[in-house]
Amino acid sequence: MTKQFAVIGMGRFGSSLSAELFKDGAEVLVIDKNEKRIQENSDFSTHAVVADTTDERVIKELGLRNMDVVVVAIGDDIQASILTVMILKELGAKQVIAKAVTNQHAKVLTQVGADRVVLPERETGIRIAKNLLSPNVLDFIELSDEYKIEEIVASSFMIGKSLRELDIRAKYQLSVIAIKSNGKMNISPFPDDTINPGDTLVVLGEKKLLKKFETKTEKALFII
Template structure:
C-alpha cells in the first residue's frame, strides 16, 4: 500500500467508483455510509468500511478522520448532510477536503466553507460528452484551470507522416503538443522533428479557444 490514506464518505455510484479506483491504485481507503447495504457491498473491496452518520462530529472523531490525507464527501442527494459533513471535516483539520456538488449553488456553499476541491461529476461529464459528440477526434479533455485545458486529439489519416514543425500548433494556434501516444509507446515533450501517424493521440495544452481552433482547422 502507498502512504496516502483516503476517507470516502458516501458510497453511492460516484463514491464507490472513486473508492474502488483509489484501492486499485494502491491506496488505503476508509468507506463511510449511513446505509448498511452500501457498506456491506464494499466490505470486501475497501481497506475499512463503517456504517456511520458523518454529520455527527463525535463519530468522525472516533473514526480518526483528522489523520487522513484526504476526505472525499461523495454524499448522493442530501445537500444538507454534504455541507455539514464538509464543515466538520474542515473543523477537524483534515488536510484536504474534496466534495461532490449537486448544483452550482451547492458548489458555491462548499467553496464558501473552504472545501479544497469541488467536483461536479454529472455536469462535467455532460459537458465532456457534448464536446466529444460534436468533435469526433476529441477523445478526452480536462480543464486544468479556468483558463487552460489539456485535450487528447486523435490524428486523422491525412496528417500521417507530418512532423510537429509542419503542423506547428504553437505558432499558428497558440497551443502546444506535450506528448504523442503511439502504439509503440508515449513520446513525452516531443520535438519539432517528431512525426505523427493515423490513430496516434496528441496530448495538447492551451486555452479551450486555442484547442478548438486547432481541432477545427487541422484535426477535422
C-alpha cells in the same frame, strides 16, 4: 508511504472513486449511513464503516483529519454534505474534496471550506481517483486495456533538458507525442526541443510503464 483516503457516501460516484483508489493500492476507508451500501463496497475498500458523519464525534473517532484526502460524496442529502465538509475543515482535515449536485451547492461547499468541489456530470470518479493518486497527471485517455495517453506535468529533473537528453523512449519505452507550453500545443516535438517550467508532456504508452514513469515524476515534483 501508501496514501490514505476516506470516501463518505457510497452512491455511484463514491463507489467508483473508492474502487479505483483501492485497485491502485491506496488505503481506503468507505463510510455511509446505509448498511446495504457498505456491504456492497466492503470488498473494494480497506475498511468499511456504517456511520453518520454529521456527528463531530464520529469524525473524531474515525480519525478522518489524519487522512491524506477525505472525499465527501454525499449526493442525496445536501445538508449532510455541507455539515460534513464544515466539521472536517473545523477539525483540521488536510484536504477535503466534495461532490456537488448543483452549482449553488458547489458555491456553499466552497464557502464552508472544501478544498475542491466536483460536479459528477463533469468529472467521473475514476478520473478524479487517478488525479488523486498521481497529482502530476492532469488528464488521460484510455486507448485500450493496455495503452493510454496521459498529460504529465514536467518535473524538476526534466527542466532545461531536451527530449534527446531525457531519452524517455529508450529509458521508459514511452512516446512523447506533444508538449504543452504557455497554452500552446507542440505536436510531434523535435528531439532538441527543451522542456521549460510549467510545460506539460503528452505521453503515450503501456499503462504499466506509464505507472512507473508517474512514480518517477511524482518523486521529482516533491523536490521542487
